[in-house]
Amino acid sequence: MALEGKRIFTCTPVAFHGDARFFTRDTGLICMNLRRLGAESKAIMPLPFHDDDLRDDLVRVPLEQLKSAAWWKTLQLDGVVLYSWGAPRYTAIARAIKSAGIKLVIHLDTNGDFFLDAAPRKRSLATRLKEAVTHPLIDILRARHLMYADVITCADPVAQAIVRKPFYGKLGGKFATMACPVSPTMAYDGRPKQDRIIAIGRWDDVHQKRPEMLMQTLAALYARGCTAVTDIYGNITDDLRAWHAHLPAESQAKINLVGLVPNHKLYEVYNAAKIIVCTSLYEGSHNVSAEALCCGCSVVSAHQPVLLRDVVWYTTQDSGTVAAEDTPDSLAAAVLAELGHWDSGHRNPHSIAAAWQPLFHADKVMERIFG
Numbered sequence: 001m002a003l004e005g006k007r008i009f010t011c012t013p014v015a016f017h018g019d020a021r022f023f024t025r026d027t028g029l030i031c032m033n034l035r036r037l038g039a040e041s042k043a044i045m046p047l048p049f050h051d052d053d054l055r056d057d058l059v060r061v062p063l064e065q066l067k068s069a070a071w072w073k074t075l076q077l078d079g080v081v082l083y084s085w086g087a088p089r090y091t092a093i094a095r096a097i098k099s100a101g102i103k104l105v106i107h108l109d110t111n112g113d114f115f116l117d118a119a120p121r122k123r124s125l126a127t128r129l130k131e132a133v134t135h136p137l138i139d140i141l142r143a144r145h146l147m148y149a150d151v152i153t154c155a156d157p158v159a160q161a162i163v164r165k166p167f168y169g170k171l172g173g174k175f176a177t178m179a180c181p182v183s184p185t186m187a188y189d190g191r192p193k194q195d196r197i198i199a200i201g202r203w204d205d206v207h208q209k210r211p212e213m214l215m216q217t218l219a220a221l222y223a224r225g226c227t228a229v230t231d232i233y234g235n236i237t238d239d240l241r242a243w244h245a246h247l248p249a250e251s252q253a254k255i256n257l258v259g260l261v262p263n264h265k266l267y268e269v270y271n272a273a274k275i276i277v278c279t280s281l282y283e284g285s286h287n288v289s290a291e292a293l294c295c296g297c298s299v300v301s302a303h304q305p306v307l308l309r310d311v312v313w314y315t316t317q318d319s320g321t322v323a324a325e326d327t328p329d330s331l332a333a334a335v336l337a338e339l340g341h342w343d344s345g346h347r348n349p350h351s352i353a354a355a356w357q358p359l360f361h362a363d364k365v366m367e368r369i370f371g
Helices: 026-036 063-067 069-075 088-099 125-147 156-163 169-174 211-223 238-245 249-254 263-272 287-294 309-314 328-343 349-360 362-370
Strands: 008-011 043-046 058-061 079-083 103-107 151-154 175-177 196-201 229-234 255-259 275-278 298-301 320-322
Touching (some): 043 063, 079 362, 156 309, 238 255, 287 298, 287 349, 320 328, 349 362
Parallel strands (some): 008 079, 151 175, 229 255
């Protein structure tokens, strides 16, 4: 296997639960795929242990120990994939890994604008003056943190946005494409696509996921005579249920409130659907859209060119449509336009999957970086 004999661990410097779900995404997923490639791999996180931890797959130590180059040397690693969010408070960890002579990959799950406020609000003059001093200082510290990386993984447009900023220009040669890691089991299996739209989210997160935008978009979509079926996955809130109950009968019959399903069952969902819709105000990598692309779905995105930079990028390569404006009517029009692309043969699930799998599948990305 490609990485046979190598020891490559992952590190998340936050004491998340290391349960089975942890190993289906982010550093846990990368860890499992490094093993797929023949490497020895475990996930490193700070103490404490949790009752649901998969202890055989984890290394937990005090947070301070992660800042010790001597401790990292004892692991005799060939590489570490660090999820640090580019945060300067984790610079000591990045420095310790590099000082131990270990190849360091830092992943950035961001839209590239570190200080962009997703909830614009009026700020006092004192606050603006403080930010004018602190933001450049934090940028300097963040750039110093990222300089310890041998490789920085993120989406292409995010890398381009970062290197254009002051203080980050020297990072240009360090970037490799991976918006988010996706399991190689998420792949198109060749079945005919159904006339089906999906939306997946934490719908109780009203500010970010914008369930109201979803509800208004679907109401506008079916008022325009859309014949496709829409399935809504995630935690179904009382507001969604009440909205669904009061829809016209024809619209109600075409919209299914499915609810939560295990991640591995989404394989069937993605393979059946043509389109995944993102109604969010902002996202980093939006994992579900990435998974859907790998299964031959196209993406329809709300109009947020900066706050949804990754998701907008997902619509390139004949893989989706971006709404012209950030309104429910415009998003509904984008969904109808995307359905039209499918009907006219301008969307090919085999081509979509083939274009994006090399950029998302964790085994392919890790093999490129460490092989």
